[in-house]
Amino acid sequence: MPGSCATAVIAQAAMLVPLPDPLTFEDGASLAHAGLTAAGLARHWPLSEGSAAVVWGAAGAVGRLLVATLAERGVKVIGIASGERIEAVRAAGAAHTVDRSAEDVQAAVRAYTGGRGAAAVFDPVGAETYKLSLSLLARRGCLINYGQLSGDLPSVDMKELMTAGSVFVTKYGPGGAEGPGDMAGLISDALKLAAKRPLTSGVAGRFTLDQAADAYRALDSGANGKVLVIPGGSAL
Numbered sequence: 001m002p003g004s005c006a007t008a009v010i011a012q013a014a015m016l017v018p019l020p021d022p023l024t025f026e027d028g029a030s031l032a033h034a035g036l037t038a039a040g041l042a043r044h045w046p047l048s049e050g051s052a053a054v055v056w057g058a059a060g061a062v063g064r065l066l067v068a069t070l071a072e073r074g075v076k077v078i079g080i081a082s083g084e085r086i087e088a089v090r091a092a093g094a095a096h097t098v099d100r101s102a103e104d105v106q107a108a109v110r111a112y113t114g115g116r117g118a119a120a121v122f123d124p125v126g127a128e129t130y131k132l133s134l135s136l137l138a139r140r141g142c143l144i145n146y147g148q149l150s151g152d153l154p155s156v157d158m159k160e161l162m163t164a165g166s167v168f169v170t171k172y173g174p175g176g177a178e179g180p181g182d183m184a185g186l187i188s189d190a191l192k193l194a195a196k197r198p199l200t201s202g203v204a205g206r207f208t209l210d211q212a213a214d215a216y217r218a219l220d221s222g223a224n225g226k227v228l229v230i231p232g233g234s235a236l
């Protein structure tokens, strides 16, 4: 919640979520926001058991949790990551992985879906991958964008959607949750999954409360992993 970079915070009871046993408070802090996003994304488009979904950034914080959530529901996940990070995607539960730094993503997705394409593509990248993501969809599939890691998003060309197989495009954001109780439920579902599989992404830095400004600077400079502020901790 806003203002939670503090020693003590007052929150609505409905927003609180129990931390499952094997997880540490650092895990909880690292997983909560990504878990909320992943659980919200997973219910944004109906996917039946056995259908195929592509997840870009699958080794990222949101990506790992999204792969695991979809896999748990019997969706055949094709997770895209680069280099050794594909190991984390496998561990999260992907049926197939694609190393975007070494493989032809379009050919791989076509092969893994018997030439049909995927029922959904989850894309946090935006500009750079938009057209490729459309080409990975099966007829009437849906591209769910939830980020713009590569810069401003393109405008939607309705004719292009028809040509791609009468597909759908949507942009997911925090408004996809119904309120504090719904958000807590989504976070709780994600934490339960993280108690079963290795889904926590790396920690880029730990800061004490009096170093909070440095933590925000680390975020601004594009730290690769989660940045944690630990109230009450001694200098780290």
Ligand SMILES: NC(=O)c1ccc[n+]([C@@H]2O[C@H](COP(=O)([O-])OP(=O)(O)OC[C@H]3O[C@@H](n4cnc5c(N)ncnc54)[C@H](OP(=O)(O)O)[C@@H]3O)[C@@H](O)[C@H]2O)c1
Pocket: 033, 034, 037, 056, 057, 058, 059, 060, 061, 062, 063, 080, 081, 082, 083, 085, 100, 124, 125, 128, 129, 146, 147, 148, 149, 150, 172, 173, 174, 201, 225
């Ligand atoms: N809409 C929402 O409610 C919401 C909520 C939370 C986060 N987000 C957004 O979701 C995005 C992901 O967040 P995150 O915390 O999961 O980030 P993250 O941990 O940094 O993971 C993102 C991953 O995307 C991949 N990537 C980066 N640039 C790429 C490119 N040009 N082409 C293909 N893949 C690329 C990278 O993995 P590889 O190099 O291994 O492929 C990267 O690790 C961010 O844009 C964030 O702002 C949105």
